Amino acid sequence: MTEMFIENKRLDITEELSALITYAVDDIRDFEHKQSNFSKTIVLPGTSNNNALFGHIFDARVSNSYDEDSDNVSTNFNPAAAADCIIFQNRMQVFKGTIRLMEIVVDKGQVEYEVSVFGELGSLVGVIGSGKLEDLDFSAYDHLWSYQNVTGSWENVTGTGYYYPLIDYGTVSVAKVDYDIRTLRPALYVREYIDKIVTDAGFTWESDLLDSARFRSLIVPNNQKSLQIVSNKLLEGVQVSTTTIIQNAVDDDAPIPTSLNTLTGNFTYSSGVFTYTGTDTRQFRIEAVINGDYYSTIESIQLGIKKNGTVVFTQVPFLPPTFGTTDTNFNQSFPSNYISLATGDTIELFAKVANNVGSYRCRVNFVNFQAFLAVPTYVDATYGQTITVNDIIPRNILQKDFLSSIVKLFNLYIYEDRLNSKKLYLKPYVDFYDYNASGMVDWTYKIDRSRPLRLKPMSEINSRYYNFNFKEDNDYYNELYRKTYNETYGNYIYNSTYEFAKENTEVPLIFSPTPLIGYSGADKIVCPMYKKNAGIEETYSTNIRILQAKKITGVTSWSIKNDTTTLWTGTVYGYAGHYDDPDAPANDIHFGVPRELYFTLLSGAVNVTQFNVYWSPYMAEITDKDSKLLTCYVKLTSRDIFNLDFSKVIYADGSVWRLSKIEDWNANDPDVCKVELLKIINMFY
Numbered sequence: 001m002t003e004m005f006i007e008n009k010r011l012d013i014t015e016e017l018s019a020l021i022t023y024a025v026d027d028i029r030d031f032e033h034k035q036s037n038f039s040k041t042i043v044l045p046g047t048s049n050n051n052a053l054f055g056h057i058f059d060a061r062v063s064n065s066y067d068e069d070s071d072n073v074s075t076n077f078n079p080a081a082a083a084d085c086i087i088f089q090n091r092m093q094v095f096k097g098t099i100r101l102m103e104i105v106v107d108k109g110q111v112e113y114e115v116s117v118f119g120e121l122g123s124l125v126g127v128i129g130s131g132k133l134e135d136l137d138f139s140a141y142d143h144l145w146s147y148q149n150v151t152g153s154w155e156n157v158t159g160t161g162y163y164y165p166l167i168d169y170g171t172v173s174v175a176k177v178d179y180d181i182r183t184l185r186p187a188l189y190v191r192e193y194i195d196k197i198v199t200d201a202g203f204t205w206e207s208d209l210l211d212s213a214r215f216r217s218l219i220v221p222n223n224q225k226s227l228q229i230v231s232n233k234l235l236e237g238v239q240v241s242t243t244t245i246i247q248n249a250v251d252d253d254a255p256i257p258t259s260l261n262t263l264t265g266n267f268t269y270s271s272g273v274f275t276y277t278g279t280d281t282r283q284f285r286i287e288a289v290i291n292g293d294y295y296s297t298i299e300s301i302q303l304g305i306k307k308n309g310t311v312v313f314t315q316v317p318f319l320p321p322t323f324g325t326t327d328t329n330f331n332q333s334f335p336s337n338y339i340s341l342a343t344g345d346t347i348e349l350f351a352k353v354a355n356n357v358g359s360y361r362c363r364v365n366f367v368n369f370q371a372f373l374a375v376p377t378y379v380d381a382t383y384g385q386t387i388t389v390n391d392i393i394p395r396n397i398l399q400k401d402f403l404s405s406i407v408k409l410f411n412l413y414i415y416e417d418r419l420n421s422k423k424l425y426l427k428p429y430v431d432f433y434d435y436n437a438s439g440m441v442d443w444t445y446k447i448d449r450s451r452p453l454r455l456k457p458m459s460e461i462n463s464r465y466y467n468f469n470f471k472e473d474n475d476y477y478n479e480l481y482r483k484t485y486n487e488t489y490g491n492y493i494y495n496s497t498y499e500f501a502k503e504n505t506e507v508p509l510i511f512s513p514t515p516l517i518g519y520s521g522a523d524k525i526v527c528p529m530y531k532k533n534a535g536i537e538e539t540y541s542t543n544i545r546i547l548q549a550k551k552i553t554g555v556t557s558w559s560i561k562n563d564t565t566t567l568w569t570g571t572v573y574g575y576a577g578h579y580d581d582p583d584a585p586a587n588d589i590h591f592g593v594p595r596e597l598y599f600t601l602l603s604g605a606v607n608v609t610q611f612n613v614y615w616s617p618y619m620a621e622i623t624d625k626d627s628k629l630l631t632c633y634v635k636l637t638s639r640d641i642f643n644l645d646f647s648k649v650i651y652a653d654g655s656v657w658r659l660s661k662i663e664d665w666n667a668n669d670p671d672v673c674k675v676e677l678l679k680i681i682n683m684f685y
Contacts, residue, residue: 002668003088004044006099007073012047013668020664021087021095021117023644041102046111053077058104058111082126084421085117089638089667095119096421098126119416124424127201131399136196138188138389145227145387147560147567150184154551154574159191159216162389163549165576167221168517170530170537176519178559181383181567185227186392187576190218190546194406197399198424207426209410214587219549219576222392223529225539229391232376234284235274236262239367242292245351246301247361253352255306256290258367267371273348274371276341283374284339286313288349291331292365296321298358303332305339306348313337325359338374347371383562394544397510405509409546409589411614415646429618433658434647435683443652446640448633448672458627458678464501466494466619468591468611473512473543476532477598481515489513490578490590492611496623512543513590516577518599523555524573525582525599547576548589579604587613617685624681630657633672636665649680656680 004011044050046058055064055077070076072083085099097119105112118126141162143149150164157163164184172180191210198205209215237258245254255272263269266278286305294301298321304314315332322328339347349369351362381387407414410428417423447453470490472482481489490513514527527547531540552575560568579585584604591611621627630652641662650657657677665673 005086006053007071007084009053009073011053012045012049014045020666023662042115044113044115054113058106087667092638092642094638094641094667124201124203125400128400133397133399133402134390134393134395141389143387145381145383145385151568157217157549159189162186162188163219164574165221165549166526166573167576168526168528170539176522178561181560181562185222186387186389187219187221190220191216193402197403203422203424205424205426209428210426217549219547221545221547221576223394223542223544225541227381228378229381229388230376231379232373233370234266234373235371237369239364242363242365244363248359249356252356256349256351256364256367258369273346276345279343281340281342284341285372285374286337286339287370288334289368290364292363293327293329294319294362295325295327296360297323299353299355299360301362302352304350306350307339308346397544401510405511408507408509409610411618428614430614432647435649440649440651443634443650446634447652448635451633454631456629458622458629459498462496462498462501462623463503463505464496464498465504467504468492468507470509470511470513471543475529475540475542477515477528485595489515489594490592492592494619510544511546514545514547514578516582516599527577546589548580549576550581620685621681626681628679630677632675634675635672637670641665650677
């Protein structure tokens with residue numbers, strides 16, 4: 001008996017339902033892509049129950065409201081959003097994921113729903129959608145840009161919070177020994193990016209790899225020409241003391257001064273008047289709040305905003321005459337007003353009377369005058385300013401591309417928990433399989449011998465060359481290396497030696513590599529991320545990078561400076577680079593061993609690369625001369641599917657195999673289904 005549920009509500013199904021489900025963890029023909037369970041089209045009848053569960057969506061006149069925080073079912077059903085789905089066979093769960101409504105068929109008054117279902121991993125990709133890294137919320141890490149926070153971040157490399165790596169962004173060092181504070185910019189940890197991507201999508205996760213000390217050390221540094229934060233407020237003038245603006249014949253029209261001004265280099269200030277000094281004509285949103293007291297025996301008093309000395313906005317109603325000299329309190333606020341300002345234009349708050357007649361006075365006790373850009377922009381951060389961490393994240397990087405590159409870099413399997421809803425596991429290939437004999441599954445007598453067994457040599461499937469590629473970048477040392485060796489720093493090419501194979505397979509990352517350099521006369525090893533023009537350093541916005549962080553001790557005393565002012569002096573620094581330790585590396589975050597290093601390596605191993613650790617066993621197996629892919633038909637019951645575990649080794653016909661894919665298993669009528677098995681050549685490499 002087959003049962004199907006949407007958001008824990010039972011769907012009606014037909015007796016002849018054929019839910020052909022494919023289960024997969026890997027695709028040997030496209031091995032950089034990890035697979036999720038999915039089904040072919042399932043047709044559900046338009047019963048009153050199903051119509052209600054799908055929100056009567058078959059009726060073109062129906063338009064349901066949608067609340068993303070409520071179950072995606074009934075009157076809240078949204079076909080563009082994920083809805084949880086579970087399929088049971090004989091009361092055993094054989095599928096868990098999401099359901100997708102693809103089409104509604106109405107034929108002679110009869111309604112049918114054509115749906116398909118996808119595993120949790122497919123749901124994760126769908127929920128992430130077009131989200132970018134800067135869409136994640138890191139506001140908890142907003143902090144003051146101070147040398148104390150810079151040096152304090154080196155103390156604990158934990159995979160959470162922020163870290164200030166010493167990276168040479170160019171033009172900000174003294175003989176490559178002392179560095180200006182402007183080269184020390186906050187970076188965020190890779191682990192935290194992944195955690196927020198997964199949890200914000202509504203999932204939980206578990207991973208020994210991500211919890212390891214090495215993975216917790218991985219950071220994504222700032223990659224802009226300068227440390228910039230989003231700013232749309234370019235001025236703020238505040239007055240907090242009682243000041244007389246106009247009084248009797250002394251003043252009949254005067255600017256309202258401010259005693260505390262926050263300027264960003266786009267305005268100057270003098271005697272209550274702000275002058276715009278920006279080079280581009282821009283649209284500004286102006287806001288103001290004024291409170292104080294006044295009296296007037298004859299005339300009303302006008303409050304407003306002038307541009308270039310001409311009134312452009314006034315507060316209505318005016319402050320009316322009080323017919324005496326007794327003060328009356330007022331609190332006036334200006335709604336948002338938009339003004340276009342070119343270089344040299346002035347703006348000011350003012351108070352005036354029309355004819356300078358009678359007795360009057362206007363005093364202010366508090367003024368707040370602000371100008372915002374109509375469209376926010378990035379401006380250089382100022383030392384001592386609060387850093388909004390979301391502003392320093394590499395821009396326009398899709399979350400799914402970031403996650404995909406981490407999967408490729410570590411040859412990860414992401415798979416869902418069989419019972420725990422929306423829980424994912426992340427495990428590299430080298431740790432995924434259970435080779436214990438007690439866990440081996442015997443399928444010898446489950447294979448349908450009446451159907452052909454097809455054995456295809458992997459040489460007929462695989463490519464000749466496999467290119468494990470970081471993305472090219474044009475900073476000085478990446479360009480120098482590429483021109484010298486005609487290859488990208490950190491890349492690796494694997495040659496399968498298959499004589500009949502011609503194709504190349506690419507394993508591309510969104511990250512660019514980062515060479516390390518040791519400058520003459522300095523003992524700190526740093527990442528140079530700048531260009532050179534005629535030998536002169538130029539700041540440069542680079543592609544996104546991934547580095548390993550570590551506090552390095554025992555270097556020659558050096559200083560962090562703010563221009564000519566020394567902020568800090570010490571013998572430690574916050575290292576970041578592709579090696580875990582620049583003095584004695586034990587591992588490398590790049591795929592391949594560089595042909596040249598731009599610093600003197602004292603000791604350590606340079607061959608413990610991402611390819612050698614996480615990819616070489618996989619590649620050795622699928623490109624072995626005896627490697628074969630077996631395609632056969634296997635009788636799998638609902639209990640087999642319930643207990644399905646791709647990490648278990650399959651035993652059949654005297655050989656051991658890895659399960660790659662189960663194709664078109666019929667949930668309604670379990671029978672033989674197509675299975676792909678990859679022969680295991682060696683348990684360990």
